[in-house]
Amino acid sequence: MTDWTRTVLVGVDGSEGSADAVRWAARLASGRDLELELVHCLQLAGLVYGGGPAESAGLFASIRQDGERIAAEARELALSVDPSLEVSSEALTDSAPALLIARSHAARLVVLGRAGIGGFAGMLVGATTGAVVSHAGCPVAVVRGRQGDGPVVAGVDGGWSSDAVLGTAFEEASFRQVPLVAVHAWIDVVYDSAESSARLMPRWESLEPAEERLLAQRLAGWQEKYPDVEVRRKVVRDRPRHVLLDESSRAQLLVVGSRGRGGFAGMLLGSTSQAMVHHASCPVLVVRDSRR
Structure with missing residues (x-):
């Protein structure tokens, strides 16, 4: 990770694997004077609702509210690691792979968690991780398994x-x-x-x-x-x-x-x-x- 940029980009979805990724990224950013950018993509693909415009608008508002909650909780988790960290968080309607790949070109590192739920569902068994790792413009860390001592x-x-x-x-x-x-x-x-x-x-x-x-x-x-x-x-x-x-x-x-x-x-x-x-x-x- 020798790029000149200071941003560590983290995909979050509210799962346990996502929380591990946020904590890992926060520790890395804290030790190297970097800033965190946390993004959550709303799970809208394939969403079908048979109600009228008012009901559809209400459903979308509920999904957005839940996404904003996930993003805000991820930010609080990062700050619990180091309250002095520079952390931004947002919930967006973009495709998760497309968003992460696009933003990776201005990032020092992209961090993903193991498979979870929400906007990054099935990450390690679907196409998201493969797409991001294959096409990202910077290194990609997949946080999984043990986290502790060792070489x-x-x-x-x-x-x-x-x-x-x-x-x-x-x-x-x-x-x-x-x-x-x-x-x-x-x-x-x-x-x-x-x-x-x-x-x-x-x-x-x-x-x-x-x-x-x-x-x-x-x-x-x-x-x-x-x-x-x-x-x-x-x-x-x-x-x-x-x-x-x-x-x-x-x-x-x-x-x-x-x-x-x-x-x-x-x-x-x-x-x-x-x-x-x-x-x-x-x-x-x-x-x-x-x-x-």
């Missing part, structure tokens, strides 16, 4: 997004004064059978040194920039999602790139990032490459 974990795939991931991970580890675990899992192939596995199995011993050198090269410049961060390297012969999900059970933050190693234009959210957003045991920060 910052970074998934390093050796691709073009690794620098963006490591830059964010080092900054987070430095600010939090915790170690950084840099994980490079260097096989993501699933074989159909034991027979094909045996037939295609290479000599792992000859490949491992090259993978270790790749991780060392990616880390070199960042370790010089952040000498205060203790770095723990982990090179594993396994699928990235398996290793990162395991590491997330001991981490306070998991940092991953928005795409996989291939970087294909149509793959806006890589399979590993999707798995982390849906299943990690700690908050996940998805970083987009600054060159895009």
